[in-house]
């Protein structure tokens with residue numbers, strides 16, 4: 151049976167966030183609704199209607215998902231991004247420096263918001279997000295722990311969009327990773343998570359990368375056992391059944407509050 155280090159090395163060899171952005175995240179590609187439009191609206195609603203506020207937000211495995219940080223840019227003083235792959239870390243740094251060759255969110259914002267004022271608001275949010283990401287930290291999740299610098303402070307909020315299915319080949323590894331994330335959050339802090347339901351693979355070009363297939367109830371059980379109270383879940387069935395390079399059946403959005411250390 152596969153273990154986490156085996157998947158990590160597979161992702162290390164193959165997963166290329168910049169390529170995935172061009173393959174799945176552009177308007178008209180199979181993933182635009184599921185990976186850009188829908189999660190952006192969910193995160194914006196939760197973060198800004200409550201609103202969630204604090205000093206520090208930690209975001210795991212963001213790489214292709216920098217847009218999901220835009221809604222939180224005025225609510226937190228600092229964002230720390232954590233990933234294990236140098237090229238995915240560099241992608242974020244290139245976007246921060248506005249490298250003209252890097253994937254741009256401008257087109258996505260223009261497609262999503264027709265109103266000029268609304269567009270301007272999102273362009274400003276992108277700009278602000280660039281500046282409040284103060285650290286991009288190289289750290290790897292393993293079965294044992296998250297190998298992050300011990301100096302990393304506990305956060306007021308955790309983001310984990312579309313992250314865990316890619317590195318946890320078993321339910322045990324999934325549970326360990328949620329516990330590891332929980333340890334990085336203050337009691338009373340919040341976690342926002344997107345999980346693919348029913349996925350076993352996705353294609354990057356001609357290469358098939360494995361995904362951990364999990365159901366809604368199992369995700370809820372794991373999160374509850376890791377010290378969280380679940381405040382909201384939303385299940386969204388995939389909108390594009392013809393999109394054959396990725397076999398997920400639904401996307402689960404989960405919003406939880408940490409009530410105790412585990």
Ligand SMILES: C[S@@+](CC[C@H](N)C(=O)[O-])C[C@H]1O[C@@H](n2cnc3c(N)ncnc32)[C@H](O)[C@@H]1O
Nearest residue numbers: 158211212213214215234235290291311312317
């Ligand atoms: C599919 S991407 C995340 C998608 C993105 N968050 C989004 O919203 O579109 C998975 C991320 O997890 C990172 N990753 C995979 N295995 C990891 C591990 N063992 N430890 C830390 N990061 C890992 C990858 O480098 C990649 O950036």
